[in-house]
Amino acid sequence: MSESQIQSQWERVGGEAAVKAVLDRFYEGVLGEPQLAGFFENVAVDDIKPHLAEVLEVVLGGPNARTDIDLAGYLTEAHSGLGVSESDYALTGQVLMDTLNEFDVPADIQETIAGALATVQPFVVAA
Ligand code: HEM
Known part of the structure; x- marks a missing residue:
């Protein structure tokens, strides 16, 4: 892509491959925090990552950003009952x-x- 073309923030980060690498590192960091690790004890973190990547693609304006996600409803549903505190x-x-x-x-x-x-x-x- 030539420099004169406007790139989305998603593309400037490096697209899907870069976001995947960031998320891998992010979850390593989360699981390394004793305060947070317990939330993910019985969760397949690798199943969450693609969903979080989808959310980030919406936030950063990627080419495949879904327009059909109700972020408020989706995130509320995904975390209901987990008891995540402000500090967490x-x-x-x-x-x-x-x-x-x-x-x-x-x-x-x-x-x-x-x-x-x-x-x-x-x-x-x-x-
Ligand atoms: C910006 C903040 C956050 C976003 C955008 C986010 C996003 C998501 C998404 C997209 C999922 C997957 C839902 C699905 O499988 O359909 C998920 C699941 C989950 N999140 Fe978050 N999350 C956030 C913060 C947190 C925090 C702070 C915690 C706890 C410290 C947390 C704990 C979890 C857990 C445990 C699950 C798995 C729930 C289950 O499958 O039973 N999340 N999150």
């Missing part, structure tokens, strides 16, 4: 932002993701 959420967000830094993800894309983290918090954290 903040730590997970920190692990994600650390991972983005590790991969040298550009600042504007980090801002988009940080904004999305703030937006979806009410759907993930237990009331």
Whole structure:
């Protein structure tokens, strides 16, 4: 693609392969946090990753971004009954932002993701 063409943030990160690598690292980080690991004890993390990649593709405007996801309903449903606290959420967000830094993800894309983290918090954290 020539430099004059406008790329989505999804493409600038490196598309699906790069997002997959980031998510692999992110989950390593999450599972390495004693406060968070317990949530994933009986969960096949490899099954969650493609779903999280889909959410990120919506957030970063990738070419295959689904338009049929009701993010609020989907995320509320996925996390209902887990009892995720604000502190768990903040730590997970920190692990994600650390991972983005590790991969040298550009600042504007980090801002988009940080904004999305703030937006979806009410759907993930237990009331
Ligand atoms: C930005 C914040 C988050 C997003 C976008 C997100 C997204 C997702 C998605 C897309 C799924 C898969 C749903 C499916 O399989 O259809 C999922 C599952 C899950 N998430 Fe999250 N999540 C977030 C934060 C958290 C946090 C903070 C925790 C706990 C510390 C957490 C724990 C889990 C667990 C345990 C599952 C598996 C639930 C199950 O299969 O029983 N998530 N999440």
